[in-house]
Amino acid sequence: MILIHCPYCEEDRPEVEFTYGGEAHIARPLDPSALTDSEWEGYLYIRSNTRGLHAERWRHAHGCARFFNAVRDTVSDRFEVTYKTGEARPAKITQTGGAA
Amino acid sequence: MKRFSGLNLIAEAMNGHKGWPEHWPEKAPKPAYDVIIIGGGGHGLGAAYYLAAKYGITNVAVIEKGWIGGGNGGRNTTIIRSNYLYDESAHLYDHAVKMWDGLSQELNYNVMYSKRGVLMLAHNIHDIQSFKRHIHANRLNGVDNEWLTPEECKAYCPPLDISPNARHPVLGGALQRRGGTARHDTVIWGYARGAVARGVDIIQNCAVTGIRRGPDGAVLGVDTEKGFIGAKKIGVSAAGNTSVVMDMAGLRFPLESYPLQALVSEPVKPIFPCVVMSNTVHAYISQSDKGELVIGAGTDQYVSYSQRGALHIIEHTLAAICEIFPIFTRMRMLRSWGGIVDVTPDRSPILGKTPVAGLYVNCGWGTGGFKATPGAADLLAYTIAHDAPNAINAAFNLDRFRTGRFIDEAAAAAVAH
Numbered sequence: 001m002i003l004i005h006c007p008y009c010e011e012d013r014p015e016v017e018f019t020y021g022g023e024a025h026i027a028r029p030l031d032p033s034a035l036t037d038s039e040w041e042g043y044l045y046i047r048s049n050t051r052g053l054h055a056e057r058w059r060h061a062h063g064c065a066r067f068f069n070a071v072r073d074t075v076s077d078r079f080e081v082t083y084k085t086g087e088a089r090p091a092k093i094t095q096t097g098g099a100a
Numbered sequence: 101m102k103r104f105s106g107l108n109l110i111a112e113a114m115n116g117h118k119g120w121p122e123h124w125p126e127k128a129p130k131p132a133y134d135v136i137i138i139g140g141g142g143h144g145l146g147a148a149y150y151l152a153a154k155y156g157i158t159n160v161a162v163i164e165k166g167w168i169g170g171g172n173g174g175r176n177t178t179i180i181r182s183n184y185l186y187d188e189s190a191h192l193y194d195h196a197v198k199m200w201d202g203l204s205q206e207l208n209y210n211v212m213y214s215k216r217g218v219l220m221l222a223h224n225i226h227d228i229q230s231f232k233r234h235i236h237a238n239r240l241n242g243v244d245n246e247w248l249t250p251e252e253c254k255a256y257c258p259p260l261d262i263s264p265n266a267r268h269p270v271l272g273g274a275l276q277r278r279g280g281t282a283r284h285d286t287v288i289w290g291y292a293r294g295a296v297a298r299g300v301d302i303i304q305n306c307a308v309t310g311i312r313r314g315p316d317g318a319v320l321g322v323d324t325e326k327g328f329i330g331a332k333k334i335g336v337s338a339a340g341n342t343s344v345v346m347d348m349a350g351l352r353f354p355l356e357s358y359p360l361q362a363l364v365s366e367p368v369k370p371i372f373p374c375v376v377m378s379n380t381v382h383a384y385i386s387q388s389d390k391g392e393l394v395i396g397a398g399t400d401q402y403v404s405y406s407q408r409g410a411l412h413i414i415e416h417t418l419a420a421i422c423e424i425f426p427i428f429t430r431m432r433m434l435r436s437w438g439g440i441v442d443v444t445p446d447r448s449p450i451l452g453k454t455p456v457a458g459l460y461v462n463c464g465w466g467t468g469g470f471k472a473t474p475g476a477a478d479l480l481a482y483t484i485a486h487d488a489p490n491a492i493n494a495a496f497n498l499d500r501f502r503t504g505r506f507i508d509e510a511a512a513a514a515v516a517h
Contacts, residue, residue, distance in 0.1 A: 020401040045354035049343035
């Protein structure tokens with residue numbers, strides 16, 4: 001089982017304590033009614049589905065219950081970094097794995 | 101292609117079976133083809149076969165990054181059924197079920213399609229109401245599906261425990277008698293052999309690295325590990341890797357790829373005569389002709405291309421099976437594996453044209469692509485040959501995520517996702 005580091009609890013906890021929350025950094029449009037159908041489709045349904053480093057949301061459901069973000073390699077399932085909601089995706093994560 | 105027949109078998113037996121030709125000889129790619137299919141699974145090989153056999157386009161290549169059938173074609177649980185709720189889905193999946201009939205004869209290859217029946221168990225009032233609604237909808241669409249009482253379920257599937265004290269009491273079931281299983285590998289091999297016999301090139305161990313487009317936006321061909329290969333028409337049938345391939349053409353898709361695990365037990369004597377699914381407990385089970393119990397359930401929770409999943413997911417699957425079938429609690433599991441399935445927001449496939457001229461797509465089959473193999477292959481071939489979708493797959497277009505005209509089998513709930 002994968003161990004996931006919760007940035008709020010500051011502990012490595014087993015995967016079953018967490019639920020997946022989909023791709024990260026998709027901002028809800030401030031004025032949805034002003035969007036075209038294509039823009040609304042993009043917000044609701046279009047996903048990066050990256051093969052490689054993927055920024056995604058997780059929730060420590062059976063812990064602090066808070067949402068946080070993670071960068072994970074979707075080929076190896078290795079978690080490169082987790083960070084708090086509201087923080088920007090760390091720039092130093094490279095494709096070769098690990099923080100540079 | 102040398103046909104399999106009783107006479108040929110006897111003749112070859114005299115000859116020490118030295119006269120059988122290779123099914124799909126190793127081929128170097130030609131500089132250009134009329135059509136390139138990306139993805140050598142059942143859907144892609146089938147599309148190449150139907151392009152050549154049915155739609156008269158024989159200058160076709162199938163490009164596969166690994167070996168044919170090494171992806172989801174070899175990683176499924178081989179279940180075939182068409183008892184979907186909505187009209188569009190019923191027509192789409194039943195098109196495939198009709199084609200499974202007679203596929204062995206058409207391909208001259210035994211795909212071992214066995215109409216052993218798919219029984220979906222109802223454990224509560226909601227299940228009963230939902231399944232009966234499905235049964236009525238299916239019958240209006242000409243798809244066979246019937247309601248069985250608990251006693252009839254027991255008669256059809258003797259290992260079932262229908263006592264009222266069971267952990268999940270069986271209140272009845274929906275049975276599709278034409279549903280069943282087929283041998284997944286032979287579907288791959290049969291289509292590959294049939295396609296090659298009609299002039300198709302199968303290029304294995306050759307990943308596509310780019311899709312080239314001309315000044316007008318239309319496709320020119322693909323860059324691969326073995327160089328550039330030209331084509332005016334490209335069909336993408338890449339399952340879990342569809343987003344990766346579409347990214348090469350500058351398109352973003354409404355897809356997410358998840359691992360779907362399955363497992364088989366040690367082989368035992370025939371004990372399980374049909375396919376049983378339970379959506380409430382969330383698992384399904386059948387027995388292969390080799391004797392293994394074939395077991396599956398839902399996907400893992402996160403996007404992944406790893407072709408394996410977490411152990412706690414299959415623990416949950418086996419717990420569900422043991423709750424319905426306590427007789428299997430002491431069975432040993434032999435192997436487990438994961439395939440990467442591409443899931444759409446409405447859990448229905450995307451099968452048709454894309455915004456790029458000359459680029460066609462067959463994707464989004466999620467957890468249920470095997471059953472559709474002949475139908476999806478035929479419809480992808482039709483769409484490529486006519487540059488327009490068939491009436492059956494017209495509704496399964498990419499535009500529906502913009503227009504909102506979903507085929508929302510996700511909400512139809514009586515299918516195991």
